[in-house]
Amino acid sequence: MTIIALTGGIGSGKSEVSRQFAKLGVPIVDTDEIAHELTATGSPVLAQINQLFNADFLAKDGSLDRAKLRAHVFNSPSERQKLEALLHPLIRANALKKLAENEHQFHPSYQILVIPLLFESNQYAGLVHKTLLVDCAEDLQIQRAMARSQLDEAQVKAIMAAQVSRATRLKLADEVIENNGSLAELIENVAKMHKKLTKMAVQTCIINQLL
Ligand code: ATP
Numbered sequence: 001m002t003i004i005a006l007t008g009g010i011g012s013g014k015s016e017v018s019r020q021f022a023k024l025g026v027p028i029v030d031t032d033e034i035a036h037e038l039t040a041t042g043s044p045v046l047a048q049i050n051q052l053f054n055a056d057f058l059a060k061d062g063s064l065d066r067a068k069l070r071a072h073v074f075n076s077p078s079e080r081q082k083l084e085a086l087l088h089p090l091i092r093a094n095a096l097k098k099l100a101e102n103e104h105q106f107h108p109s110y111q112i113l114v115i116p117l118l119f120e121s122n123q124y125a126g127l128v129h130k131t132l133l134v135d136c137a138e139d140l141q142i143q144r145a146m147a148r149s150q151l152d153e154a155q156v157k158a159i160m161a162a163q164v165s166r167a168t169r170l171k172l173a174d175e176v177i178e179n180n181g182s183l184a185e186l187i188e189n190v191a192k193m194h195k196k197l198t199k200m201a202v203q204t205c206i207i208n209q210l211l
Pocket of ligand 1: 183184
């Protein structure tokens with residue numbers, strides 16, 4: 001089955017777009033959701049994180065203090081690398097398992113793998129067939145990210161500065177869903193893209209069978 005990587009900057013609308021594709025029957029595997037599942041309360045990964053940094057990143061209720069961990073790794077590339085070295089292989093293995101399960105359970109022509117930092121890392125190259133970008137103007141990105149989270153403007157801007165630029169994403173992506181308008185417009189854009197991707201995936205499937 002064709003795998004489409006869905007990406008986009010913070011607050012660009014990846015979750016909203018995923019929801020709309022899911023409504024159209026497209027299977028979704030979300031690497032952010034997998035990361036949350038892996039670090040859920042009681043998970044053995046939490047103890048590994050504490051051990052890794054020789055510190056306590058658990059809140060009183062035993063859940064991961066995500067804000068504290070984010071603050072710890074955000075300005076330290078070496079600490080960040082340590083965390084990524086622990087989590088990325090686990091996330092990737094889980095994603096592969098879910099993608100494989102979809103091969104058996106669904107019969108659509110393609111599935112979507114949500115990878116927010118697709119263009120920042122090279123981990124999924126060779127696995128995905130096409131890349132799909134959710135793009136919107138940076139001021140909208142900031143507004144939407146702030147409205148959705150506890151982050152203030154400076155924090156959102158700092159995260160944006162640590163991600164690849166909008167121009168780079170637009171240059172690297174195979175396909176783009178524009179999200180500068182209303183939710184209704186976004187739903188329409190997703191429906192159009194679904195038609196395009198279905199056609200493309202069916203053609204790819206026919207070509208593979210012929211070769
Ligand atoms: P993050 O990278 O932070 O996880 P994201 O790319 O997944 O963000 P969403 O969570 O989908 O982005 O969108 C951010 C916020 O903006 C959400 O509250 C969402 O409902 C809202 N939003 C997204 N697109 C639109 C739109 N076209 N009109 C109005 N609100 C929107």
